[in-house]
Amino acid sequence: MSSRMNPYISFVDNAREAMTFYQDGFGGELHINTFGEYGQAGTPVENLVMHATLESPSGFTLMASDAPPGMEFSSGSAMTISLSGDDESELRGYWDGLVDGGSITLPLEPQMWGDTFGMCTDRFGVAWMVNIAAPAA
Numbered sequence: 001m002s003s004r005m006n007p008y009i010s011f012v013d014n015a016r017e018a019m020t021f022y023q024d025g026f027g028g029e030l031h032i033n034t035f036g037e038y039g040q041a042g043t044p045v046e047n048l049v050m051h052a053t054l055e056s057p058s059g060f061t062l063m064a065s066d067a068p069p070g071m072e073f074s075s076g077s078a079m080t081i082s083l084s085g086d087d088e089s090e091l092r093g094y095w096d097g098l099v100d101g102g103s104i105t106l107p108l109e110p111q112m113w114g115d116t117f118g119m120c121t122d123r124f125g126v127a128w129m130v131n132i133a134a135p136a137a
Contacts, residue, residue, distance in 0.1 A: 003085035003094075008063040008129060010080065012073055015049035015066040028056035035068065038112060045069065080119075084131040088116070095130045098122045108132075 011018055016032060023030045031053050036046030048066035055061055063082055067073040083094055095108050101123035108118030108130055116132040 003083060003087055003090055004061065006061045006063050006082045006084065008065075008080040008082040010065060010067050010073060011049075012067055013048065015052055015064045019049070019052045019054055019062070019064050022062055023054055026054065026056040026058070026060055026062070028054055028060075030054045080127040080129055082129040082131065084129075084133070086133040086135075088132050091130055091132050095120070098128050098130075 009015075009018070019030055019032065032049055033051045034040075034046060035043070035048050035050045038050055040046050040050075045066075045068045048068060050065055052064045053061065054063075083091060085091055092108070095118060099120045099122075103121050105119040105121060105127075106117070108116060111117045114134040116134070117130065119127070119129050121127050
């Protein structure tokens with residue numbers, strides 16, 4: 001897989017509804033993972049969307065999640081740009097450039113789902129996520 005850039009939209013409690021709406025409009029395959037699937041079962045966030053991806057037949061990719069309680073959310077910061085792929089050196093290079101003069105929200109490090117992931121805001125106030133896919137076993 002080569003690197004790619006995708007819009008990533010944050011919602012408050014209605015990511016599933018929004019992504020289903022987008023699927024109705026764009027078609028394609030919608031994959032949704034909840035916080036409950038990743039260790040938050042039995043909590044108030046268990047049914048909220050931790051991560052959703054819509055891949056359209058036209059090649060569009062749209063990603064989204066619900067902002068969990070405690071995570072700051074404002075409609076002005078609802079959009080994040082996501083870079084993902086398996087070329088670690090390329091993606092780390094992008095990361096290094098984005099954090100230069102910016103701020104790190106979540107360090108680029110291994111995560112519970114196996115990939116290396118980080119979040120930052122660049123010097124222009126644009127929010128970014130970088131996900132480096134774990135090597136295939």
